[in-house]
Amino acid sequence: MTSSLLTTSAAVSAALDARRPVVALESTIITHGMPYPQNLEMAREVEAVVRQNGAEPATIAVMDGRLRVGLEDGDLEALARAGTSAAKASRRDLSSLLATGGLAGTTVATTMQISAMAGIAVFATGGIGGVHRGAETSFDISADLDELGRTPVAVVCAGAKSILDIAKTLEVLETRGVPVLGFGTDSFPAFWARQSGHGVDQRVDDPETVAQIIALQKALGMGGVLVANPIPEADALEPEEIGAVIGRAVEEASAQGIGGKAVTPFLLKRIFELTGGRSLRANIALVKNNAALAARIAVALQQADS
Ligand code: PSU
Numbered sequence: 001m002t003s004s005l006l007t008t009s010a011a012v013s014a015a016l017d018a019r020r021p022v023v024a025l026e027s028t029i030i031t032h033g034m035p036y037p038q039n040l041e042m043a044r045e046v047e048a049v050v051r052q053n054g055a056e057p058a059t060i061a062v063m064d065g066r067l068r069v070g071l072e073d074g075d076l077e078a079l080a081r082a083g084t085s086a087a088k089a090s091r092r093d094l095s096s097l098l099a100t101g102g103l104a105g106t107t108v109a110t111t112m113q114i115s116a117m118a119g120i121a122v123f124a125t126g127g128i129g130g131v132h133r134g135a136e137t138s139f140d141i142s143a144d145l146d147e148l149g150r151t152p153v154a155v156v157c158a159g160a161k162s163i164l165d166i167a168k169t170l171e172v173l174e175t176r177g178v179p180v181l182g183f184g185t186d187s188f189p190a191f192w193a194r195q196s197g198h199g200v201d202q203r204v205d206d207p208e209t210v211a212q213i214i215a216l217q218k219a220l221g222m223g224g225v226l227v228a229n230p231i232p233e234a235d236a237l238e239p240e241e242i243g244a245v246i247g248r249a250v251e252e253a254s255a256q257g258i259g260g261k262a263v264t265p266f267l268l269k270r271i272f273e274l275t276g277g278r279s280l281r282a283n284i285a286l287v288k289n290n291a292a293l294a295a296r297i298a299v300a301l302q303q304a305d306s
């Protein structure tokens with residue numbers, strides 16, 4: 001399927017045409033979330049996990065003046081090698097990037113937007129953007145939250161990193177009318193840790209119920225659903241250790257005057273360095289865990305629909 005702005009790969013087109021389950025994947029995590037070559041390995045492994053769980057992966061990016069849905073391996077490699085020299089495409093960047101033909105990874109917000117255009121209802125990522133600590137003075141609130149409020153795509157994540165103010169992030173999600181589902185948990189997870197100290201709206205224990213909630217959101221004409229899936233126990237980091245590292249990274253960002261869209265990539269890079277790479281291994285494990293769940297949800301959604 002090729003609309004005037006979308007280029008959908010043959011594999012994803014075939015799956016969508018046959019109404020087989022499809023899972024969208026974001027690409028800012030590839031360009032700005034992890035170093036090369038681990039980013040490329042992660043991107044390939046995550047696609048394989050989606051396939052193993054019965055769905056077709058559709059990694060989304062902006063390339064050559066097109067919104068790309070489903071990437072060939074060569075495209076994935078180009079994006080991974082480009083890393084932070086590629087742009088980070090949030091909602092407001094799309095038109096300029098399409099006009100100039102720039103290469104970009106898509107954030108959660110733009111991946112949702114492009115998924116909806118392509119007819120994909122389920123999307124897997126690591127962590128969402130949210131309300132940054134100190135937002136009461138910086139006004140730094142990710143466009144991901146507005147997009148969740150308006151675009152009917154389910155986002156499977158491992159919660160939000162405590163580089164953010166999680167309490168404020170949950171408040172904004174409530175204001176935007178976004179259901180926050182805890183998959184097998186009553187606690188909203190904090191990315192590297194299974195618990196954040198905050199609850200979820202609704203605990204759900206099976207993919208079929210998540211699929212039912214996604215279908216009802218659509219029937220009600222509402223926006224997205226956030227599915228919070230805790231990191232597997234074996235991969236989680238110690239909350240005290242990661243808490244101290246995050247505190248230090250946030251202080252450094254503020255001392256160095258890092259602002260705007262550079263904040264999240266700066267923090268991720270410093271946390272990676274300060275944990276000696278352990279944060280990266282945990283990050284890769286949780287993204288794979290989310291990809292598996294997203295595929296199971298996409299399968300359940302397709303079964304309920306047929
Ligand atoms: N949080 C993470 N890892 C990431 C991101 C967020 O733990 O890679 C990326 C996602 O693509 C997310 C974006 O959509 O950063 C949010 O950026 P900002 O805060 O500038 O909106």
Ligand code: MN
Pocket residue numbers: 140141142260261263
């Ligand atoms: Mn921001």
